[in-house]
Each structure stands twice: as C-alpha cells, then as structure tokens.
Amino acid sequence: MPVSMTGKPDKLFLGRIVDADNVYVNGVLSGSITYQYPPRRYNFPAGLLKPGKNLIVVRVTNNTGKGGFVPDKPYFLVAGADSIDLRGDWLYKVGQVFMPVVTGSGMGSSTVSMQNEPTGLYNTMIAPLINYRIKGILWYQGEANTNRPTEYQQLLFALINDWRNKWQQGPIPFIFVQLPNFMEEQYLPSESKWAELRAAQLKSLSVTNTAMAVTIDAGEWNDIHPLEKKVVGERLALAARKLAYEAGKIVYSGPIYRSSVRVLMTTFYNSWIIRYLYI
Numbered sequence: 001m002p003v004s005m006t007g008k009p010d011k012l013f014l015g016r017i018v019d020a021d022n023v024y025v026n027g028v029l030s031g032s033i034t035y036q037y038p039p040r041r042y043n044f045p046a047g048l049l050k051p052g053k054n055l056i057v058v059r060v061t062n063n064t065g066k067g068g069f070v071p072d073k074p075y076f077l078v079a080g081a082d083s084i085d086l087r088g089d090w091l092y093k094v095g096q097v098f099m100p101v102v103t104g105s106g107m108g109s110s111t112v113s114m115q116n117e118p119t120g121l122y123n124t125m126i127a128p129l130i131n132y133r134i135k136g137i138l139w140y141q142g143e144a145n146t147n148r149p150t151e152y153q154q155l156l157f158a159l160i161n162d163w164r165n166k167w168q169q170g171p172i173p174f175i176f177v178q179l180p181n182f183m184e185e186q187y188l189p190s191e192s193k194w195a196e197l198r199a200a201q202l203k204s205l206s207v208t209n210t211a212m213a214v215t216i217d218a219g220e221w222n223d224i225h226p227l228e229k230k231v232v233g234e235r236l237a238l239a240a241r242k243l244a245y246e247a248g249k250i251v252y253s254g255p256i257y258r259s260s261v262r263v264l265m266t267t268f269y270n271s272w273i274i275r276y277l278y279i
Contacts, residue, residue, distance in 0.1 A: 003051045005079040010049055012056070014040035014086075015073025016223060020061040026054055037225045039073075049079075056086075059095070070222050130166050136173035136244040137163060138236050142201065143179065143224050146193045153200035160207050171209040173243035175236055176201065178212050180219025180226055205256070211239035214254060 012031070014023065016039055023031040023042055026049070031042030060068060069075070075086040114120045139159075145152040160174045178201045179194060198216075205212055213235035220226040238252040 001049050001051055001054055001084070002082070005077075005082050005084070006047075006049055006051050008046050008079050010044040010046075010077060010079045012040075012042040012044065013074045013076050013078070014042070014058065014069075015075050016040060016070040017058070017060055018065070018067045018070065019063045022059040024055075024057040024059070025049065037223075039227060049077075072222055126163075133169065134167060134172065136175060136240060138175050138177075138240070140177040140232070142197055143182075146179075146197045149193055149196035149200045152197055153203055156201065156204050157207060160204070160210065173209050173211070173240065174207070175211045175213065175239045175243065176204065177232060177236065178202065178214050178216070180215040181217075182219050182221060182224055182226075184221055202256075209243060211243055211252060213239060 012023065012025075014021070016036065017033070018036040020034045020036075021032065021040065022029060023040075025044060028048060030044055030048065031040070033040060062068065077084045077086060142152060145155070156176075163174075164170070164172055178198050182194060201212065204210055213232060215232055215235070218226060218228045218231045220228075235252075238250060241247040242250050242252040
C-alpha cells in the first residue's frame with residue numbers, strides 16, 4: 001500500500017463468492033456475507049491498512065458445487081481516487097472438508113430450506129397480504145424453473161388467475177420480468193432451456209392486463225442475480241404507469257414478434273437465374 005492510500009477509509013470489492021465468506025485484514029475480521037448472491041463490498045475504517053505490505057485473508061465456506069471466487073467480477077481495493085487491482089493468483093489452502101449429511105433414505109442432503117417447501121413462500125409472504133387492497137403485482141422469477149419451461153407456462157397462467165381470484169379486485173395488473181441472459185457463451189449451436197422459458201413467459205401476455213419487461217440485455221453470464229437492477233425497475237415502472245395508473249400514450253414495451261412471411265422471388269439477368277428468399 002502506498003502512503004497516499006493509508007490514513008483514510010478504504011473499500012474492498014471482492015466480486016462475488018460462492019457461498020459464504022469472512023474477510024480478515026491484517027488479522028482483523030472486517031466483513032462477512034453468509035450466502036453467494038450479494039456483491040462483496042466491504043468498508044474499512046481509516047488506519048486498518050498500513051503503508052507497505054498488508055495481509056488480506058478470505059475464508060470461503062462452500063456448501064455445494066465448485067465454489068470459490070466468481071470470475072469476471074470487480075476485485076480491487078480503493079481509497080479516495082486511488083485503487084489497487086487484486087485480480088491474479090492468490091495463495092490458498094483447503095481448510096476442512098465435511099461429508100454430505102445422509103438422511104434415513106441413504107440420500108445425501110443439506111439442511112432443509114423452508115422457502116423451497118410446498119406453500120412455504122405463499123403462506124409466509126403472500127397469504128398475509130390478501131386482506132389488503134393492491135394496485136397490481138410485479139413478478140420476477142423463473143430461474144429455478146428453467147428445466148421445466150413447458151410446465152412453467154401453465155404454472156404462470158395459473159398463478160395469475162389464482163392471485164386475482166384471491167384478491168377479488170378483478171383483473172389487477174400483473175407485470176413480470178422476462179429472464180435475462182445467463183451462463184457461459186456456447187460457441188456451437190445448442191438448445192437453451194433459458195430461451196424456452198423466456199418463450200413461455202412471452203406467451204403469458206395473452207392473459208388480459210399483463211405486461212412484460214424484457215431484460216435480455218441486462219444480465220450477466222456469471223451471475224443469476226445480475227446487479228443492473230435500475231434498468232429492470234425502470235422498465236417495470238413504465239408498464240405499471242400504463243396498466244395500473246393509465247398514463248395515456250406512454251410507450252412501455254418494445255416491439256413484440258407477431259408473424260413472418262416467406263417470399264420467393266426470381267430475377268432473370270441475361271442467362272442467369274437469381275433467386276432471393278426474404279424472411
């Protein structure tokens with residue numbers, strides 16, 4: 001650390017880590033996050049870092065899968081207008097390995113997540129609100145259903161109808177987010193369950209008083225919860241102004257594919273026949 005960066009508050013950016021982390025700076029616990037999705041941004045008080053060599057230790061706790069530091073994220077230390085890039089090789093060692101918990105059926109498992117149990121989220125987060133009047137519903141979900149896109153189409157239709165019946169306010173606006181781009185780029189043609197689920201979401205526009213915010217340009221290949229939330233919020237707000245607040249001729253959606261026509265044209269040029277296929 002140069003002297004110019006010490007004696008002032010510092011901020012450490014550690015991208016994203018799978019799953020949990022504890023950050024120690026010069027032996028002092030200086031930050032901790034318990035699950036993988038939040039971006040790691042830790043503020044340090046003035047005086048914690050000193051001129052010359054400093055030691056940053058990150059204890060990573062990984063529950064399933066590969067774990068560790070997520071690539072292509074910001075890793076740097078900043079103080080005032082100066083910063084230090086922390087990308088590159090870090091020393092590491094495996095601390096402790098735990099065997100999977102074995103249930104009575106002999107299957108490996110982790111701790112039970114109540115939010116993934118049947119009706120868990122509905123009973124705790126939706127049912128208590130039904131006695132309140134609402135202006136509309138914003139819905140951003142689908143990542144966990146990408147392996148079952150056809151089923152998701154049926155489920156989303158059912159969800160919209162069920163919630164409208166529960167609130168008894170007629171066809172209240174239901175505005176949803178179409179999933180963004182995610183996962184590594186494929187260099188060869190391949191099928192995409194994410195694309196199929198986006199198509200299933202698109203079909204939900206056939207339900208009256210619904211709107212869709214397209215976010216294909218707002219995702220990150222390495223983050224299922226992309227950080228660009230402002231764009232998503234702005235697009236949802238435009239749709240809400242139109243459907244829930246009847247804001248006149250406001251443009252709240254991009255163009256939606258309707259149909260295509262194949263036209264075969266033949267042009268005679270001297271002794272050559274040239275054919276054009278327009279789609």
